[in-house]
Amino acid sequence: MTAIVEAKNVVKTFMGVRVLDDVSLRIDPGQKVAMVGPNGAGKTTLVRSLLGFYHIDGGTIRVAGHDPIKSRTDVLREVSFIPQLPPPVRLSVSELLTFIERSTGTPQARIVAQAEAMELDIQGHRHKPFFKLSGGMKQKLLIAIALARRSRLFVFDEPTANLDPAAREHFYRLLSSLDYEHATIFITHRVEEIEGLANRKVTMDLGKVVEDETL
């Protein structure tokens, strides 16, 4: 089976500090990985390296068979990412959807449908700048965009931090209902938040994978 993510002996250093210290990790299709660990453990750095934001100092990374630096767009075509906090994007909702439709090929209608499943009415807010939506609405829209893309890998950084309990339930239900083979990485401090969604737990500390267990 071809791995979705294959990181081998990855090293990343910031100002002399090894933030990723010889990290190896393989994620196959179907795996839902809860990546846990304290602040500074290296979780975000690893994810950013997978997405091609960081140039690693050692080791290799392949996402869907591609190098995130050399074949950045090939990697990102396969990945949906939701940051921990919705960024203050100044584009209007309509412009943001246009950007996503043109860059990823995801029809806006599919995003709208996903948003409706999250009980978010986009139509009434299309002309508002994204950053002026409420925290919950922004997070729901980011989730709708990510799910509508039908990617092979989802990367969620504390995805439910801004959601009320009902919205969390919608999110979990939608995620569970995806009917094609994909893998998911949940970055979280509390594994109980995503109980039932993850089937593997990877614990990081001080830049290393210290525990890897099947749930």
Place this chain on the structure above:
Amino acid sequence: MKNIALVAYLDIRESLRAKWFYVYAFVFGGLMGLFFISGITDSVVMGFTGLSRLLLVFMQVTIIILPIFILITTVKSIAGDRESNVLEYMLSFPVSLKEYYWGKLLGRFATVFFPVIVALLVGVVWGLGKGGEMPWGMIFLYSALIFALCTLFLGIAFFISTLVKSHDVALGLSFTVWIVLLAFIDVALIGLMMQNRVSDELILTLAMLNPLEAFRIGAIALFDPELTVIGPVAYYLLDTLGHTLLMLYAVLYPVVLGIVFALLGFWAFKKRDLL
């Protein structure tokens, strides 16, 4: 490459809603309005009158305001996008770094170039209304000079933005670049010359390397072919290059320099960590 136009278009849409753009357009539009009210077109100073005087004063003010506006608004928005994780999100979609960088640059170019050109054209229309003749040569040259100045400072701003990750440091660096280039037009070079500590050739070279000096010489050369009011550097350049080459230098040198900085910025954008 289809996404370059998309990124440029979205950057323009975003800029048109931003407060900085309104301030920027208001400053240049307001300048023209101020010139009309103060009756510059009716005054005569050192032989410059009417429309030519109006446009010359506009260009002299532009040389001060335009660089700092471009530098600050550009580094603020790009470094700000990085710090607020907007860049992280937007670059998590399959848009190549080439498309994103050059699309942003093109979009930003349109938003900084057109308000100044529109203000210039408003001045021309006003001057024509006052009975002047259509100064085609002047409009063409000044449009080219404004194009050159926008290219130069956008190139520098994008270079600073990709090199420096902190918003505050990027702003500080922008101010430094602006002050150094302005100071080297006159104050520093005259000071050096008066002290006689360095050779005149070095001072002339430093002045020639300063793109703002090129802009200023180009702006005034159309009215004062002898460049008697601008000083020794312009005179030396005119004597060495001749009028046509001097004008080419005034327009092409800042453009080339801006492109070089933009390319260096792109290289840094590709080769360094994005966040």
